Amino acid sequence: MAVTAQTTKLDARKLRADFPIFEQTFHGKPLAFLDSAASSQKPRQMLDAMREFYETSYANVHRGVYQLAERATAALEGSREKVRELLNAPAAREVIFVRNATEGLNLVAYAWGLNNLGPGDIVLVTELEHHSNWVPWQYMAKKTGAEFRMLPLDEHGELDLGALDEAADGGNVKVVATGLVSNSLGTINPVEKLVAWAHERGAIFVCDAAQAAPHMTVDVQALGCDFLAISGHKMCGPSGIGAVWGRAELLERMEPFLLGGHMIRSVRFEGTTWGELPHKFEAGTAPMAEAVGFAAAIDYLHGIGFDAISAHEHELVSYALDRLAEVPGLTTYGPPADRRAGIVSFNFDDIHPHDVAQILDLEGVAIRAGHHCCQPLMQKLGVAATNRASFYLYTLPEEIDQLVDGLHKVKKVFA
Amino acid sequence: MSDGLDSLYREIILDHYKNPRGHGVIESADAEAEGQNPLCGDEVSIYVAFGEDGETIDEVKFSGRGCAISQAATSMLTEMVQGRTATEVATLDKDELLEEIGIPLTPVRLKCAMLGLTTLKVALHKAKGTPLPEGIAGFDELDLK
Structure with a gap:
């Protein structure tokens, strides 16, 4: 197949229709899947x-x-x-x-x-x-x-x-x-x-x-x-x-x-x-x-184009860093948006990431909590674990909003 | 707050998490061990002081970091085992602690909840030769000798 580099913006909402996993709800809520860095979801074309x-x-x-x-x-x-x-x-x-x-x-x-x-x-x-x-x-x-x-x-x-x-x-x-x-x-x-x-x-x-x-x-x-x-x-x-x-x-x-x-x-x-x-x-x-x-x-x-995927993720990571900065008590780790892929690691006050992730799950938000197979890095950061939200070509800004709303619920439980 | 939240982070769990019983260190403890949860890197150290008979648990303390479930479960554990003998605690059924915790736990969170009990059993094994618990992942075999 000839590879054509497409620079057009990708349409995440349209692409999402290719992924059967998003057709279900969790705890009665749409799934905000923010754990693609662990493993991505699968398009129908691949399964077929x-x-x-x-x-x-x-x-x-x-x-x-x-x-x-x-x-x-x-x-x-x-x-x-x-x-x-x-x-x-x-x-x-x-x-x-x-x-x-x-x-x-x-x-x-x-x-x-x-x-x-x-x-x-x-x-x-x-x-x-x-x-x-x-x-x-x-x-x-x-x-x-x-x-x-x-x-x-x-x-x-x-x-x-x-x-x-x-x-x-x-x-x-x-x-x-x-x-x-x-x-x-x-x-x-x-x-x-x-x-x-x-x-x-x-x-x-x-x-x-x-x-x-x-x-x-x-x-x-x-x-x-x-x-x-x-x-x-x-x-x-x-x-x-x-x-x-x-x-x-x-x-x-x-x-x-x-x-x-x-x-x-x-x-x-x-x-x-x-x-x-x-x-x-x-x-x-x-x-x-x-x-x-x-x-x-x-x-x-x-078919989507790696340039379009990269651009989409940079947009999402910028948006996520901005939105997370509005949450009091939240610390993000890592370089500025322009020097990173679609991954944001953070800690929230002294609330353990497992507890953050558990409460977010009840809000339909799937993030990763743990050491991400990077214990030497965790040691450097002086933490046992972090929360990690990660994005991919099918991620929507609303899912980041759902994350931020969920974090406010976490705060309420542990206030 | 949704039902799920109410049942999982019920008041008693949050109370033990925010005001843990038995939190601290016993200097020159009669038994002690350190445990890790390999899933999240959490660590807990357990310290035991026996009474005059050298068998009955007089005091249990714990230190370390962990999630609300692991910290609350360990806090509850320190109250539960006080006054029992090492032999009794070595065979303490995990369901007894789970009943006390009183919330439904997924397999991942079960590991969080059991970290303190497993570590306590390892401490007793090292000091008294009591049987080791099942599933002692997170402990270096050499540490158990």
């Missing part, structure tokens, strides 16, 4: 694509010689091409299907890290990271004897690039692992600068784009990174599928991550040899229908 695949094209891929198997294989590989195009990756064989970004990042940490890290090496993550791009590296550093370090945040919730050289002091930086967009604060990180810094030191750069890919154009060649992971479920796709992209020259030199069927060239008692890319990293039966759904979701997003 999966159903159609199951009903007309389903068989195991890459094995059968019959027509149906060929059709299924073509669907899987067509989906891979869609992901390649989404990320502007040089080759489809560099795109590996995984369950989610977490599995993709684990693949890199294990398959690259185990053989490339050792004592004297530094693994650098950030204080803003999701646990998925933090815990695997901490674990792998411990396993290999490498040193695990963390780039701090400044007071605006943005990475402190001035602390980079100090973070590299006295060791050999081998990996820099950073998210493109923070799932907790919405901060858009200056990945290009970090990549340049990493490459100057001969380090690889591993980018967690799970929170970025739903909202903005992600171009691996423009970013210059070495590995990048995304999750389908955050971008209108089904759960259980994601992708990790890596430079072919790195992937080729890596040993496999998961072993078993499909990923081999030949299996003998004396030893086994590995298949070509991407198969070397795709052991077992692929998530075929999920890949088809993922591709349909990508088509759906391209």
Whole structure:
């Protein structure tokens, strides 16, 4: 499909009709779903694509010689091409299907890290990271004897690039692992600068784009990174599928991550040899229908246009920050609206986020309360948890109003 | 206020939350443990002082941070277990505490409500070797030794 960049404003009210979930009420109220950063809702077009695949094209891929198997294989590989195009990756064989970004990042940490890290090496993550791009590296550093370090945040919730050289002091930086967009604060990180810094030191750069890919154009060649992971479920796709992209020259030199069927060239008692890319990293039966759904979701997003989605979210986040500023006792975290994606984390007096979220639920408002898989960040903010409202292409300003009205109810209960 | 709110954040819960009983620290406690709720990062520390027989709970205190449900439930717990023996509390049925709390809880909030009781049972296990509760997620295995 030819991708046409649309700059026209999106019509969230019209798009909402594509999402069956919004046809119901909760506690007798319309659903204000403000938790898309955790997982997005699903458009009918994606659901239909999966159903159609199951009903007309389903068989195991890459094995059968019959027509149906060929059709299924073509669907899987067509989906891979869609992901390649989404990320502007040089080759489809560099795109590996995984369950989610977490599995993709684990693949890199294990398959690259185990053989490339050792004592004297530094693994650098950030204080803003999701646990998925933090815990695997901490674990792998411990396993290999490498040193695990963390780039701090400044007071605006943005990475402190001035602390980079100090973070590299006295060791050999081998990996820099950073998210493109923070799932907790919405901060858009200056990945290009970090990549340049990493490459100057001969380090690889591993980018967690799970929170970025739903909202903005992600171009691996423009970013210059070495590995990048995304999750389908955050971008209108089904759960259980994601992708990790890596430079072919790195992937080729890596040993496999998961072993078993499909990923081999030949299996003998004396030893086994590995298949070509991407198969070397795709052991077992692929998530075929999920890949088809993922591709349909990508088509759906391209049809709207990432520029339009980004613009819509910036508008919503500005509106939300303005409206939340009217609520006495409310503290928001993170950078100004122009430097963040559609995510607002906040605390409300000393009312625990669980209590805030519970009362909001009774008002039909779904937000996230917790540490958002970012405990190091919570520690930095000096809190155990925050409330998080997040927006997507189907979010309406009225839902933010519903949130603010709900917060006044919360205040009444805990006054 | 809607019915849902009335039943969930009923007066007694808010009262225990705003004026927690047994809030504080017992210096050189006979038993203590720290528990975490991995879902929200909440932490609670429980301190126990036994009476002269070394078995009957004389005083329970708790410190830490948490939501209204976890703080109120732990506050109620400190009143409930006073005067009982370590062995009795180790087998205290969670339904007894749930009855006291008296509100319908979803599985997520049940974890909030049980944090104090679970931590108390771990403290007693460490001090007296009483049986551990079921489902002790949030406690490092090494902490239990």
